[in-house]
Structures are given as structure tokens and as C-alpha cells.
Amino acid sequence: MKGMLRYIIIKVTYTLITIILIVAFTFFLFYIMPGDPSTILLGKTGFGRLTPGHGSEATSLVQFIREFYGLDRPLYEQFLLHLWHFFTGNWGTSITVHPGASVSDIILYPLLNTIFLCGIATLICAYIGIKIGSFSAWNRGKLSDVALTGISLTLYSVPSFWLGILLLLLFAVWIPIFPLGHAGGEGPNLLMAIMDKIHHLILPLVTYVLTDFAAFSLTMKSSLTDVLTEDYIVTAKAKGLNQPKIHKKHAMPNAMLPMITVIAYQLGYVLMGAIVIETVFSYPGIGLLTYDALIKRDYPLLMTLFLIISTGMVIANAIADILYRYFDPRVKV
Numbered sequence: 001m002k003g004m005l006r007y008i009i010i011k012v013t014y015t016l017i018t019i020i021l022i023v024a025f026t027f028f029l030f031y032i033m034p035g036d037p038s039t040i041l042l043g044k045t046g047f048g049r050l051t052p053g054h055g056s057e058a059t060s061l062v063q064f065i066r067e068f069y070g071l072d073r074p075l076y077e078q079f080l081l082h083l084w085h086f087f088t089g090n091w092g093t094s095i096t097v098h099p100g101a102s103v104s105d106i107i108l109y110p111l112l113n114t115i116f117l118c119g120i121a122t123l124i125c126a127y128i129g130i131k132i133g134s135f136s137a138w139n140r141g142k143l144s145d146v147a148l149t150g151i152s153l154t155l156y157s158v159p160s161f162w163l164g165i166l167l168l169l170l171f172a173v174w175i176p177i178f179p180l181g182h183a184g185g186e187g188p189n190l191l192m193a194i195m196d197k198i199h200h201l202i203l204p205l206v207t208y209v210l211t212d213f214a215a216f217s218l219t220m221k222s223s224l225t226d227v228l229t230e231d232y233i234v235t236a237k238a239k240g241l242n243q244p245k246i247h248k249k250h251a252m253p254n255a256m257l258p259m260i261t262v263i264a265y266q267l268g269y270v271l272m273g274a275i276v277i278e279t280v281f282s283y284p285g286i287g288l289l290t291y292d293a294l295i296k297r298d299y300p301l302l303m304t305l306f307l308i309i310s311t312g313m314v315i316a317n318a319i320a321d322i323l324y325r326y327f328d329p330r331v332k333v
Contacts, residue, residue, distance in 0.1 A: 004325065004326065007322070007325055008322055011318050011321055011322055012318070014318070015314055015315060015318040018314050019310075019311050019314055020083065022307065022310045022311065022314070023082065023083055023086050023307060024079065024083075026303055026306055026307055027078075027079055027082050027083075028079075030299065030303060031075075031078075086307060089104055090104075091103040091104050091107075091300065091304040092300040092304070093300060094106055094298055094300060094301045095298055095299070095300060095301075096293075096296040096297060096298040097289070097292050097293055097296055097298045097301055103300055103301050103304045106289070106301065107286070107289070107301075107304065107305070107308070109284070110284055110285045110286050110288070110289045111285075111286055113183050113283065113284055113285040113286075114278070114285035114286040114287065116201075117201060117204060117205065117208070117274075117278075117283065117285060118208070118266075118269070118274060118285075119267075120201075120205060121205055121208040121209055121212065122212075122263070122266045122267060122269075124205075124209050124213070125208075125209055125212050125213040125215070125216050125266070126216050126259070126262075126263055126266075128209070128213045128216070128217070129213045129214070129215065129216020129217040129218075129219075129220055130216060130217075130220050130256075130259065132148055132152065132213070132217040132220075132221075133216065133217040133218065133219065133220025133221040133222075133223075133224065134220055134221075134224055134247070134252065134255070135148065136148050136149055136217070136221045137220070137221045137224035137225045137228060137255075138224075138228075138243070138247070140225060148217070149218075149221070152213070152214035152217050152218060153214065153218075155210050155211060155213075155214055156211065156212075156214035156215070156218075158210075158211060159276075160207055160208070160211045160274065160276050160277050160280075161276045161277075161279075161280050163207050163210060163211060164203070164204070164207045164276070164277055164280035164281060165280060167203050167206065167207060168180060168203065168280070168281070171203060172203065178199065178200075178202060178203050179199065179200050180281075180282070181200075181280075181281045181282030181283060182200060182281075182282055182283065182284065183197065183200055183201075183283055183284050183285075184196040184197045184198075184199060184200030184201070185197040185200075200283075203281060204274075204277050204278070204280075204281045204283050207277050207280075207281075208274055208277055212266075215262060215266075216259065216262055216263075219258055219259060219262050220255065220259060222258075223255045223256075223257070223258045223259070224251060224252070224255040226255075227251050227254050227255045228251060230254075232250060233246065233250055233251060236250050257324065257327060260320055260323050260324050260327065261320050261324065263320075264316045264317065264319055264320030264323070265313075265316060265317070265320070267316050267319075268312050268313040268314075268315070268316025268317065269313070269316075274287055275287035275288070275290055275291060278291075279291050286305065286308075286309070289301075289305065290302070290305050290309075293305060
């Protein structure tokens, strides 16, 4: 128990250091970009179009922006202020996507939409992938294994944007039974709002699952195939244990260990969202918001999104390492 606690403390410490390094990297990356940030912010807000006769007013506005954002302070103070603002949730204001609005307020709704879409999709992918992968491993070399593996590899190699556009053409244009996009969630009562939300969710969810479940199924097949060649499985078969018992009691618990990493990675990917899928379906999530911020050059919003996505991935990997250590005592610090 003490060893596990020590491992968690070390892992949390490394995670915090990594997050601080990511914040530092983004800060200095934007710092070395050409141009004066205060002038850029002034131009994005529309005041940059002031005529030459407004020179003193423009200068005052630039000075105000520099003082407001701490750009007139020494570099180390700017970095410490940036670090403090990140950990306290003071992420500044949007300059083009939603001018003047708080970045934290802008991110909240898309974040919930992305977690809803990608969270459900990840659970479905994990369930389908584990079932298909374990079935293929138990029937290795048979026609069913070859067919399932071929289908998984084919879908995994299909570009998600192409599949999304194809589904839109089929089921939103030619056979208009689903909407073209957006998140839905509107209706005269709660039940109708939930049904509308599900109706809008089906096509992006199907696209996500079809292009991502193979990561789970192929990993599960490879892991279970290796486990089935272990001595304790051969011994269990020699003792006359039936296949369901061997599968449930001996093979699956050990074969599931690599899935921890895959699931944790996918959960970290949830924060990033499926940028391509959300863009194709105009689904208002983190992915579409990132695309809009990039196209419109909303630097405060873009920096915050990058930090949140990176932090989510780092935390997900740390959780995966801790869970792997907990479930597999063979792993040592």
C-alpha cells in the first residue's frame, strides 16, 4: 500500500511538472510570435481601424491593453501571471469568435457537448471492440476472424470526414431522416428536448464509432492472442475446464490490461473532441470551437483550448499509469 501511495505521489508530481512545462511552452511560443500582442488585440476589436487623427487615442488604448494584460511587466512576471491565471481559470476574453466574452464561459457549453458525444462514443467503441477482439482471438485463423479483422482494418483506414459526408448525403439529403448538423436539444418539454438531442447525435456518433472501434478490437485481439498461448491457459485446458470458464476466469482479466491504456488515451482524446467529425456535422463542441478559433485567429481562445486539451491528455496518461500499476503488480516504479 505504501509503495502504491508513493507511486501515486511521484506520478502526480510528474504530471504537475509536465503541465507547467506545457503552459511555459505555449506562453513562450506566443511570446516569440511576430507583432505586438496589444496591437493585434486592438486591431481584432475594431479599434485598430482608427484614423491617423486618432493617434493619441489609439496610443492610450494600446497602453491600456498592455497594462490590463500585464504586457508592460518583465518577462518572468508575465509568465508567473500567465501561470496563475491558468490554474485559477482566468483565461482572458475572446477577441474574434465571441468578442469580449470570457473564454471560460465560451468553452463550457462546447466542452459539455464534446464530453457527451465522445464519452458515449468511447464507451460504445470499448464495448464493441472488446467483444469483437475477444471473439477474433478465440477463433483465430477462421473465416469469421479474417472477416472481422478485415472489416475493422478497413473502417479504421477510412477517413472520418469522408464517412461523415457520405452519411450526411445518404441520411440527411437523399433520405432526409436525420438533420444536417448542430447539437439539437430543443423542444416544448424535457422529453422532446432529449429526443431531439439524440436525433442530432446519431450520425456523428455512428461516424465516430465506425472509425474508432478498431483501435479497441485490434488491441484486444492481439492481447488475448498472446494470453491464450501462456502456460496457465494451456494447463487450464489440460485440466478439462470449459472454454467459457477459461475465458472469464483466466484469459480476459489478463488480456484486459493493455486496454487500460487504450481507454485512458481515448478519454484524454475526449477533451480534444473529434475536430473533423464536429466540423463536418457542425456539432458545437470543442473540436468545432478549436477550428473556429484557428480560422479567426482568436489567440486567447486558441491558447486556452490548446492548454486544456494538452492537460487532459497528460492527466489521462497519468491515470492510465496508476491504474496499470494497481491492476498489474508486475509493474514496478
